[in-house]
Amino acid sequence: MAKKIGVTMDVGNDGVAVITISNPPVNSLASSIISGLKDKFGEANQRNDVKAIVLIGNNGRFSGGFDINVFQQVHKTGDLSLMPEVSVELVCNLMEDSRKPVVAAVEGLALGGGLELAMACHARVAAPKAQLGLPELTLGVIPGFGGTQRLPRLVGLTKATEMILLSKSIMSEEGQKLGLIDALVPPGDLLSTSKKWALDIADRRKPFLRSLHRTDKIGSLSEARAILKNSRQLAKKIAPNMPQHHACIEVIEEGIVHGGYSGVLKEADVFKQLVLSDTAKGLVHVFFAQRATSKVPNVTDIGLKPRPIKKVAVIGGGLMGSGIATALLLGNIRVVLKEINSEYLMKGIKSVEANIKGLVSRGKLTQDKAGKALSLLKGVLDYTEFKDVDMVIEAVIENIQLKQNIFKEIEKVCPPHCILASNTSTIDIDVIGEKTNSKDRIVGAHFFSPAHLMTLLEIVRSKNTSAQVILDLMTLGKAIKKVPVVVGNCIGFAVNRTFFPYSQAAHMLVNLGVDLFRIDSVITSFSLPLGPFQLGDLAGHGIGMAVGPIYAKVYGDRMFRSPMTELLLKSGRNGKINGRGYYIYEKGSKPKPDSSVLSVVEESRKLTNIMPSGKPITVTDKEIVEMILFPVVNEACRVLDEGVVIRAADLDIASVLGMSFPSYRGGIVFWADTVGPKYIYERLKKLSETYGSFFKPSRYLEERAMNGMLLSEPKSSRSRL
Numbered sequence: 001m002a003k004k005i006g007v008t009m010d011v012g013n014d015g016v017a018v019i020t021i022s023n024p025p026v027n028s029l030a031s032s033i034i035s036g037l038k039d040k041f042g043e044a045n046q047r048n049d050v051k052a053i054v055l056i057g058n059n060g061r062f063s064g065g066f067d068i069n070v071f072q073q074v075h076k077t078g079d080l081s082l083m084p085e086v087s088v089e090l091v092c093n094l095m096e097d098s099r100k101p102v103v104a105a106v107e108g109l110a111l112g113g114g115l116e117l118a119m120a121c122h123a124r125v126a127a128p129k130a131q132l133g134l135p136e137l138t139l140g141v142i143p144g145f146g147g148t149q150r151l152p153r154l155v156g157l158t159k160a161t162e163m164i165l166l167s168k169s170i171m172s173e174e175g176q177k178l179g180l181i182d183a184l185v186p187p188g189d190l191l192s193t194s195k196k197w198a199l200d201i202a203d204r205r206k207p208f209l210r211s212l213h214r215t216d217k218i219g220s221l222s223e224a225r226a227i228l229k230n231s232r233q234l235a236k237k238i239a240p241n242m243p244q245h246h247a248c249i250e251v252i253e254e255g256i257v258h259g260g261y262s263g264v265l266k267e268a269d270v271f272k273q274l275v276l277s278d279t280a281k282g283l284v285h286v287f288f289a290q291r292a293t294s295k296v297p298n299v300t301d302i303g304l305k306p307r308p309i310k311k312v313a314v315i316g317g318g319l320m321g322s323g324i325a326t327a328l329l330l331g332n333i334r335v336v337l338k339e340i341n342s343e344y345l346m347k348g349i350k351s352v353e354a355n356i357k358g359l360v361s362r363g364k365l366t367q368d369k370a371g372k373a374l375s376l377l378k379g380v381l382d383y384t385e386f387k388d389v390d391m392v393i394e395a396v397i398e399n400i401q402l403k404q405n406i407f408k409e410i411e412k413v414c415p416p417h418c419i420l421a422s423n424t425s426t427i428d429i430d431v432i433g434e435k436t437n438s439k440d441r442i443v444g445a446h447f448f449s450p451a452h453l454m455t456l457l458e459i460v461r462s463k464n465t466s467a468q469v470i471l472d473l474m475t476l477g478k479a480i481k482k483v484p485v486v487v488g489n490c491i492g493f494a495v496n497r498t499f500f501p502y503s504q505a506a507h508m509l510v511n512l513g514v515d516l517f518r519i520d521s522v523i524t525s526f527s528l529p530l531g532p533f534q535l536g537d538l539a540g541h542g543i544g545m546a547v548g549p550i551y552a553k554v555y556g557d558r559m560f561r562s563p564m565t566e567l568l569l570k571s572g573r574n575g576k577i578n579g580r581g582y583y584i585y586e587k588g589s590k591p592k593p594d595s596s597v598l599s600v601v602e603e604s605r606k607l608t609n610i611m612p613s614g615k616p617i618t619v620t621d622k623e624i625v626e627m628i629l630f631p632v633v634n635e636a637c638r639v640l641d642e643g644v645v646i647r648a649a650d651l652d653i654a655s656v657l658g659m660s661f662p663s664y665r666g667g668i669v670f671w672a673d674t675v676g677p678k679y680i681y682e683r684l685k686k687l688s689e690t691y692g693s694f695f696k697p698s699r700y701l702e703e704r705a706m707n708g709m710l711l712s713e714p715k716s717s718r719s720r721l
């Protein structure tokens, strides 16, 4: 069916013009919609038969805001003139300053520019459960249609700054309590009530309120300054490396000090500067990249329908198994948790309960929902319950033989339609299923720890996995609020494989004489939440030892063999699990660098003996970032070259959600393209000449650098240079 895009106006006998935005699926404000709105509001203002106006969105959604595709066009071309003039021309002049009252009829959602249009109306009538918010900061910009000025005037400065800085949306019920929504009515009454409201304003039965002119919720200048001081502190904490939060506070302050209209003008200026920032480019890329992961060639485009998955068995109640079980339960899926003895089973169930309790105590889950989730869990010690499960997720230790045996057993006890998944983070899926006759229903379901909190789900497709199984798992992933990314089968898959050089490079630097705590601090300043050593502590060093040989077997030509992990374990430090690693972990306090670990470091340095002339090397912070992250980019190039991901943007999303690579840098490949493939290639070449093959540029990187191509360009495309 063709999409109907445009703005229509119907004028009724009652003298109300209903202006409707149609741009499926979310009625985003594309340039054509904006010019349509200008035309229709201009016409409504002129026409003598129009007394009042109602603005509504088609198909139960008011508007998802300005068309983010336009940002992408501006980023590609650098041409700011692609951004239509909206804030003054349409929002202030044609809507808010109109002599005819305008009422917004809000249903479904009013986000970003959508809410901003609604706030410029003289009243807002909403249906229940409509989502209202200004999420622009998540795209690296600020609200640009007057939202920075009107929201504080409608809900008060404290609530407005919280909603804008945290990009937190609210429901229309809360909106009504705050004064953002004037009336809440059933969806069936939305249009009629809005029309009546508009006529009531026109006939002076209700007040004709212009949001920008209001001052009743702003408070005194000193109160406002105190609130903005807190907001600045919040911004420093949540977004130390991003410009839009601070810029937004400045713009809000302008309006408080010099009046709303002055604020609107400053907002427009700052908005234009921010649209072109690297932060906006990275965040807009992430927005589209995340949505692109749902499009998997030969899976989502061949007319298959997902089969329902209602009951899942999880094998293993350790950290991963209990986390996966928690995620499934929270998604209303019945879970059978299997362990090998009652002690382990009790431990697993307790972990699930603790995960759920944690969510309740942090206010993320109601007691009611927690109870419902736990009622869906059943612990078992044998396979009886497996006879009617739709899927099994194996989450035992990384032992190939053990996994092979489990798959051989479950193949016999599960129904033929049942999906057989492994949560391995490393082992080849084909090898795991080698001893079965069910290769088409064997798949990797790689969750990231803690599995009930981390949103990435790597779906590993072996050469035999059927398209139906992939689609079913993608659908399940979405149902439990994960972002599924389909990847190819190889040791480490997309994320762990790309990032295996991360800790190795850090180990090399330490062995070359660089302070390990400095490395962690430089990397966290780059905005990764944990440096490589603290990350190692969190994962537990035993894991590193277990998977090291598996990686060495296939990627041995480019590995740095550091004795440090083994020495660390020998000295009784397994990381956070036992309270000691590179850092000391005590309940209730932040990890503290443990200076006594330096004796382990010294021992390692003696064994590797790689410091030039026995002296520590001197490096800048920038060089530390490059020596740690360029090898990661280099491995990402191999992942792209081998087609482990469908598109480069998938690896960006996987790195953001699986490794917490800063989203404002757009993900690992996007960031590398921003830095420049040629520069990265030249730096790696130089480093490999000095420090060996660990840094040797990959063929893919070399080709891209030589041909002036971006790493993200699809293989077939030609260089523009």
Ligand SMILES: C[C@H](O)CC(=O)SCCNC(=O)CCNC(=O)[C@H](O)C(C)(C)COP(=O)(O)OP(=O)(O)OC[C@H]1O[C@@H](n2cnc3c(N)ncnc32)[C@H](O)[C@@H]1OP(=O)(O)O
Pocket (backbone or CB within 6 Å): 025, 026, 028, 029, 064, 065, 066, 067, 068, 069, 109, 111, 112, 113, 114, 116, 135, 136, 139, 142, 143, 144, 145, 147, 288, 291, 292
């Ligand atoms: C000047 C102004 O102040 C600036 C702005 O308004 S910037 C825009 C502010 N608005 C936003 O940030 C909202 C962004 N969108 C969303 O959060 C979510 O899409 C949503 C809550 C609206 C809907 O979520 P959901 O139903 O899960 O659908 P979702 O898959 O995300 O989106 C459906 C489609 O709409 C597209 N879309 C959503 N919002 C869009 C927007 N504002 N512009 C362009 N496309 C948009 C998505 O890209 C997706 O396209 P696809 O099907 O081709 O992949």
